[in-house]
Amino acid sequence: xxxxxxxxxxxxxxxxxxxxxxxxxxxxxxxxxxxxxxxxxxxxxxxxxxxxxxxxxxxxxxxxxxxxxxxxxxxxxxxxxxxxxxxxxxxxxxxxxxxxxxxxxxxxxxxxxxxxxxxxxxxxxxxxxxxxxxxxxxxxxxxxxx
Numbered sequence: 001x002x003x004x005x006x007x008x009x010x011x012x013x014x015x016x017x018x019x020x021x022x023x024x025x026x027x028x029x030x031x032x033x034x035x036x037x038x039x040x041x042x043x044x045x046x047x048x049x050x051x052x053x054x055x056x057x058x059x060x061x062x063x064x065x066x067x068x069x070x071x072x073x074x075x076x077x078x079x080x081x082x083x084x085x086x087x088x089x090x091x092x093x094x095x096x097x098x099x100x101x102x103x104x105x106x107x108x109x110x111x112x113x114x115x116x117x118x119x120x121x122x123x124x125x126x127x128x129x130x131x132x133x134x135x136x137x138x139x140x141x142x143x144x145x146x
Contacts, residue, residue: 039100049140051129053128058125061079067079075105077105111132117131
C-alpha cells in the first residue's frame with residue numbers, strides 16, 4: 001500500500017489521489033517558486049573612492065531593451081519584453097506567450113555626479129558607473145608625526 005499525503009482543506013479532483021502531489025512536491029518546491037515569482041534581477045552595488053558601481057544581472061536581454069533614467073536623485077532601470085509565438089495554420093494543445101518586465105530604482109547620494117553616468121551591457125550584466133563629484137572624493141595622504 002502506498003502512503004498518500006492527505007490535505008482535507010484541498011479538494012482533489014484527480015482520479016489518482018497521489019498524482020497531483022507528485023507535481024506539487026516538484027513544482028511547489030521553494031527553488032522553483034522563488035524563480036517563478038521573482039522577476040526582479042539581482043543587483044550588486046559597490047563603492048570606490050572614485051565612483052559607485054551597479055551591476056544588474058539580466059541575461060537574455062539586449063542593450064536596447066533597457067531604459068535607464070534619472071529624475072532628481074532617483075536612478076531607475078526598467079525593461080519590458082513581449083514575445084508571441086504565432087504559427088498560423090496549426091492546432092495547438094498549448095500556446096505560450098511571454099511577457100517580462102521589471103523596474104529597479106535607486107536613490108543616489110548627493111555625492112553622485114549624475115551628469116557623467118556611464119552604462120554598458122555585456123555578458124548578461126548591465127554595468128553602471130556613477131562617478132563621484134570631485135568634492136566628495138576622499139583625499140588620502142600620509143600625516144607626519146612630530
